[in-house]
Amino acid sequence: MSFNTFGKIFRFTTWGESHGPAIGCVVDGCPPNIKITEKDLQIELNRRKPGQSKFTTQRKEDDKVNILSGVFEGKTTGTPISMIIYNKDVRSRDYETIKNKFRPGHADYTYFKKYGIRDYRGGGRQSARETASRVAAGAIAKKVLHSKLGSKYKVVGAVTQLGILGCDTSKWDEKFIYKNPFFCPDKSIIKLWEKYLLGIRKSGSSCGAIIEVRAKGVPTGLGAPIYSKLDMDLAAAMMSINAVKGVNIGSGMNSAQLNGEQNSDEIIQKGKKTNFQSNNAGGILGGISSGQDIIVSFAVKPTSSILSSRKTIDKFGKNTSISVRGRHDPCVGIRAVPIGEAMMHCVLLDHYLMNTAQCKS
Amino acid sequence: MSFNTFGKIFRFTTWGESHGPAIGCVVDGCPPNIKITEKDLQIELNRRKPGQSKFTTQRKEDDKVNILSGVFEGKTTGTPISMIIYNKDVRSRDYETIKNKFRPGHADYTYFKKYGIRDYRGGGRQSARETASRVAAGAIAKKVLHSKLGSKYKVVGAVTQLGILGCDTSKWDEKFIYKNPFFCPDKSIIKLWEKYLLGIRKSGSSCGAIIEVRAKGVPTGLGAPIYSKLDMDLAAAMMSINAVKGVNIGSGMNSAQLNGEQNSDEIIQKGKKTNFQSNNAGGILGGISSGQDIIVSFAVKPTSSILSSRKTIDKFGKNTSISVRGRHDPCVGIRAVPIGEAMMHCVLLDHYLMNTAQCKS
Amino acid sequence: MSFNTFGKIFRFTTWGESHGPAIGCVVDGCPPNIKITEKDLQIELNRRKPGQSKFTTQRKEDDKVNILSGVFEGKTTGTPISMIIYNKDVRSRDYETIKNKFRPGHADYTYFKKYGIRDYRGGGRQSARETASRVAAGAIAKKVLHSKLGSKYKVVGAVTQLGILGCDTSKWDEKFIYKNPFFCPDKSIIKLWEKYLLGIRKSGSSCGAIIEVRAKGVPTGLGAPIYSKLDMDLAAAMMSINAVKGVNIGSGMNSAQLNGEQNSDEIIQKGKKTNFQSNNAGGILGGISSGQDIIVSFAVKPTSSILSSRKTIDKFGKNTSISVRGRHDPCVGIRAVPIGEAMMHCVLLDHYLMNTAQCKS
């Protein structure tokens, strides 16, 4: 059972609602003697936090994280690491008018039907605010993996499609990703994206996105068949992110259109190095990492909170309509980039530890 | 930890290699007093078993299942249900020539790198033969859900794309699915598919496929946020199937291209019935079932065993090449239909029981 | 894996060190719509908190608990309930002199050997301060069970042996338990215990204790064979409490001395009521509750921190000696009573929910 806990050995449990006093995360199973500071976490959290450009929600949150346990004299001790982020820029009154209505596309209806009660303020527990906790957990996983695997280990995410506009991933420019508010890897498309998203925003609409996350320097052998396959756990990890509706590993859904010859990633040995001639597999064969780059992409649906009026019902079963004003991301997919990276780190560390237990013990 | 176990309350553990004496499955957490016979299981297994048409592998396996425990006087007792299927049409000598070579696209390389040992005969544990166990477990889950939810509960899978040829899902004809060897729901495309796949087969090549699985009559409220979301568990379930590389829930990867207005599934109350005007969400909001049909699709890559010669290496790190003769499915995706259905049953039952525990207790 | 998480469906995760900023607990899987206030928790925590009589440590801790999530408008929402207790009366300098020494009977040596690092202040994570979190979790479980089972459900714990002095459990007086600082159920022994423990305390020594916890009004059918037996989980729960070295169910270790006739709890039906003529089984048969009172007892070893000098080594492997001054319980077993009750509530609720899932769905 794992309601609010993710992971097997490296495990994190998140808690908190959008408009409660705080949100937080308990990381368990972290190896001891890893150097961690609040600053390490803050760097990652800052990449996700809202209000950083005109392309994201204007809710201002410091997302300042405090470590309450598990780190002693700057190092992890092997005991649970509890982290807390206080909620600050909360305007619960914004939600008074819609507290009895179910916003289409949101989980208002299903939470109410399931639990018979829901904290409607800012979406309560269903809010993407929960993902800040994942980013904090991911920052710890990243530190551990760097400590174990060295600097060759690296995870980079980017937005590769914004609404109807795909970018050219063959022009992937890692440095550029960090310099634009879209986490876009393709400099040539950036102007178009800006114009497109401003249009979306102005009209009070929203758009979806595709995010790609790549991991380099991952050792061969991570992933435990059959029901702890690496790709299975990555698919679960990404699908658990708010608003995600599809996940691809390597060629993903496009694999259906390939024939056997195209799909087989041929192998060639060069000295001590094993080279694959292509990477349709996304670095995973039979659920186990092959040493190639791990490549995962996922689609985020458009933000459900939009200006135009939509038909819906209220909690009393009456027909009504709703139009959501307020501070929303026109494309919530953009801020999913650091979240996808965080989940990649967490899954890889979990499998790294699992593999150590079973195969390196 | 769950290496070879799937599920949380309704759990199954599979074991066995392609060319060992048998494969099998232990189902745990099954509610008591459910009528189950070996025949119930056999019906489902027969839909997956090989050698049924010229479009699947010619390996002949009865896939005859025996129940060894957990059923007494025709009813489940609440104790583990152990099932066994003996392997029969095993030609291990076919694999002698390739026992030291890593077949590209298969998990030969990664199993060997991870474990330092592998049963090369027929792919050993990585063989899709393991999925027979899932179908058996799914048959039990199906019986339980029918017992709990009645006949309105129904799961139907189909192949909606065969290689480069998609079908028209608006022509979905459920009865037709059961009458053609492709599990194709669209009568109008069937001739084309036959011709296409015979061509693929003749040339010793292979192709991928997309499978769609729909569940009707699923109650509202299944799925436990955040890390036991229904879509998360379905994504994991489908991605764990051999050769699957992508999973969509509802509009899936296409969600990226929608805008907020298109994506919001509006809600209208008609008397006692809550109707959604569309189903981009695939029946799941915030990880919880909404009462709409659950719609999942997934891509299966082309069969990796093909006739044409591919470059590869052997276990000693030497460059070599490989050409796989033998009895293989030209499109392994076809037989994934009953497997996808089985996983859908298992996930839904698991969440049905979980929801009962937390919300109906 | 469950490092710092206890439970299967009703699960709690604890975190925090004795001298860190705070300790806390995340309860997951709690059913929705249960009325909970911080006051409900505080009542239970007050029974465990230190500094309440001359028979416990003089460390003064309010143990004031705050709920940070999962409760909305006074009711649980089905989402995780995060609770925090700030540490206040911390005197870390008391530990400076012994920071490199391993206190015999404590876990200093093993934590250091395992993790290579330890927070030595107040015992860090190994401190019994962690048990405050369990009491908070138990208070929630108690509320849920009362809501499900009504007032006939009741858990009462008591100290039945203090060092070498056992009490007469046939004189069990429930009201008296709440009126004496020993949680003693037998009024006739109380004077003797006072004198005995004051003597122990004066000499700077310590003594062990036996605690018995009884649960009434538990439904038949809780407990899931084979590896989720109710007695198995209760044994684990009690053994996980600091300093516990033995656990009995019903007649416990004394069962060895009974013969078959004595041990068989005969059954008689009286109208609608099934009566057992004795309760050697402690209310559990084959791992499943029988409807009789659940009776568990456990032994707590004497407090390891004592005044007299003991031989030990330091972290550099040098022989040395240690004498522990400071604020310690002369009999840490006394404060284990509310902890044992809390664990009983948690285990019973967990099995109540599990049983609902499997057998009442």
Add this chain to the structure above:
Amino acid sequence: MSFNTFGKIFRFTTWGESHGPAIGCVVDGCPPNIKITEKDLQIELNRRKPGQSKFTTQRKEDDKVNILSGVFEGKTTGTPISMIIYNKDVRSRDYETIKNKFRPGHADYTYFKKYGIRDYRGGGRQSARETASRVAAGAIAKKVLHSKLGSKYKVVGAVTQLGILGCDTSKWDEKFIYKNPFFCPDKSIIKLWEKYLLGIRKSGSSCGAIIEVRAKGVPTGLGAPIYSKLDMDLAAAMMSINAVKGVNIGSGMNSAQLNGEQNSDEIIQKGKKTNFQSNNAGGILGGISSGQDIIVSFAVKPTSSILSSRKTIDKFGKNTSISVRGRHDPCVGIRAVPIGEAMMHCVLLDHYLMNTAQCKS
């Protein structure tokens, strides 16, 4: 959730009823490249099997075990190891007369109340026959631990009390244990035990026993606080064995009677060796192994099937009585020795792997 599965990384799932076609076990998470033969398992199973002396049940079972998967060319492959033992000497008609009656002390009543159905033949799933599966799993764990830790690792169990007759554990003679049908470690008591148990048997009665299991050569650092403590998991493991009612670690329940000076196991360094002056802790401090011998003891209640008539009720709620003839162990505790050893191996291996994952990765 873990209904019929034990363990976290090294996990086994058991299935099967006393009078079904077979019982069995699936071991998952076993490290690869460990030499295992069916003979290795058979040696251990032979120590538990019935019908070996006049002091155990006369049911004749070969308990011949077959390995169906997970071992290739004599070595484990890292995939699940499925084992099966067919039931042979089954006399189900013996149970016809009592099929509707609940045998006092047995789990007939609680299984029926929980599940509403039960396989009454030979106790069905509640039969101690299930423990053969544990012994098989334990045999694998033992092989793995010997491979990792060498021959200094050793687990030995013995009966230290038979009914009212304790033995002198200071006379512990390991070789003698293997030479007497009681697994008694004290040669001086053996004659008395023989006479005593023959008397019990003749009268159709039964008696309880205490079993002590010692593990030598266990590395420091096994056990993960707080809720995967080594002693917690050992207590759970032993309490899960049929008819066990109490578990002690080290001084166990007697700890209550010690004072702080007696209880503190002082530590002295001699060269490279850390020596504890006593072992009240049973080799575990704060839930972590200290490098001392692990010492666990547990009480097994007297066999519930006895000749003398006992009052009970039937499944229709009618008062009746029962007298159980047939083939029963006069002291079922004796055959618990290899079971206790097996559980010790399994728990230690599980923690060895867990510790590797978290602390040695």
